[in-house]
Amino acid sequence: MQSKTVIGHSVTDKVVLYGGLPLAGAVLGFFLPRIADWASRQKWVPFQGPLELVARWDGWWVVVVCVAVGLLGGLLLAAMALDDTLKVTITNDSVEFLKNEKTVTVPRAKVATGFLDGKEIVLLDATTRELAREKHDQFKSDAQKIPRAFRAHGYPWSEAGDPHEDRFRRWVEDEPELPPGANAVLKARAKSFGDGDKGKADLRELRDEVAKLGYTVKDKDKKQYWRPNTLR
Numbered sequence: 001m002q003s004k005t006v007i008g009h010s011v012t013d014k015v016v017l018y019g020g021l022p023l024a025g026a027v028l029g030f031f032l033p034r035i036a037d038w039a040s041r042q043k044w045v046p047f048q049g050p051l052e053l054v055a056r057w058d059g060w061w062v063v064v065v066c067v068a069v070g071l072l073g074g075l076l077l078a079a080m081a082l083d084d085t086l087k088v089t090i091t092n093d094s095v096e097f098l099k100n101e102k103t104v105t106v107p108r109a110k111v112a113t114g115f116l117d118g119k120e121i122v123l124l125d126a127t128t129r130e131l132a133r134e135k136h137d138q139f140k141s142d143a144q145k146i147p148r149a150f151r152a153h154g155y156p157w158s159e160a161g162d163p164h165e166d167r168f169r170r171w172v173e174d175e176p177e178l179p180p181g182a183n184a185v186l187k188a189r190a191k192s193f194g195d196g197d198k199g200k201a202d203l204r205e206l207r208d209e210v211a212k213l214g215y216t217v218k219d220k221d222k223k224q225y226w227r228p229n230t231l232r
Contacts, residue, residue: 005149008087008137022074029070033062085137088121088146092153095123097134106131114150115158117218121146128164129229130216133207167227168218178226182213186224193222 036054039045089096095111097104112126123131136146147157171178171186178186185206192202203219210217210226217226 004089004091005152006087006089007146007149008085021077022071025070025072025074025077026067027070029066029068030063032066032070033057086134088134088136088149090149090153090155095132095150095155097121097132099134104132104134108153108155111155113158113163114147114155115161115163116143116146117162122162124164127230128216128227129211133218164227168225169227171217171224171226175226178215179213182210182215182226185209185213186217186226189217190224193219 033054036051040048040051040055045051084100087098089098091108093108095106095108097106106123110125110131111123112128113124115122117133120133120135122133125131136143138146147159150157169175169177171190173187173190174183175186189203189206189210192199192206195202207217211229214229215226216229217224219225
């Protein structure tokens with residue numbers, strides 16, 4: 001058996017990103033002066049000033065510069081897209097999740113259950129506390145290689161999904177079955193939806209704070225659902 005299995009950041013992913021996006025950028029750059037010339041004559045198109053400036057440029061050097069800028073822009077977008085793609089490294093001893101230069105490592109000894117919750121990989125410990133909840137980027141047709149990889153390295157896996165799904169309840173403000181501290185964190189967390197990258201970071205951080213209080217929270221359609229970590 002392989003010493004490790006890596007999901008994400010495959011050779012195919014890199015070829016598609018570093019081949020396709022720079023090529024698309026170069027093609028767009030080649031046609032940019034012509035596009036700008038056409039758009040500058042359409043009064044409904046915004047940014048008429050910059051478009052007219054580009055349209056007035058002439059000469060072979062303009063095409064070369066636009067192609068070079070498009071190529072570099074494509075390379076930059078490819079690097080950003082790859083950085084935003086989840087990489088999962090599974091071994092017999094641990095699971096490592098890498099995304100946006102941030103790494104989460106979960107020891108095998110702590111994992112009691114693993115499963116897919118939609119597009120998220122979830123690992124639970126023996127108390128049902130979430131050790132990890134990470135969104136993967138695999139196509140639906142490729143998603144089954146995730147449970148196969150975990151099982152191949154000896155991790156317990158629930159094919160039916162979350163074994164504790166029926167214990168989740170939608171959070172409402174001042175939920176009477178939650179202590180004030182947990183309600184306060186969830187209230188602050190609810191305000192983070194729609195705040196871009198900062199909001200995503202806050203959602204993740206505050207989810208960890210809820211876990212410290214003995215509860216698990218997950219999100220669906222910008223709504224929060226909670227359950228106690230320990231079985232009752």
